[in-house]
Amino acid sequence: MTDDSVDDALDDALERFLEEAESTLDDYEQGYADADATLTVLRTHIDELAAVVDEGDGD
Numbered sequence: 903m904t905d906d907s908v909d910d911a912l913d914d915a916l917e918r919f920l921e922e923a924e925s926t927l928d929d930y931e932q933g934y935a936d937a938d939a940t941l942t943v944l945r946t947h948i949d950e951l952a953a954v955v956d957e958g959d960g961d
Contacts, residue, residue: 908958915954922947 923944930940 911954912958915951919947919951 926935926940926943926947929935930937935943
């Protein structure tokens with residue numbers, strides 16, 4: 903990957919993470935999910951973001 907495509911991939915992943923994390927927290931605040939479920943979903947989003955960051959570091 904070129905530096906630009908890595909930057910684009912990281913930007914996309916970060917934007918997706920922030921949107922999904924906000925949605926997850928909104929569900930919790932509205933009572934649609936309990937704390938354990940919310941943390942599990944957030945952990946999944948964090949792991950997905952970390953995987954994209956790791957891919958970018960591998961070049």
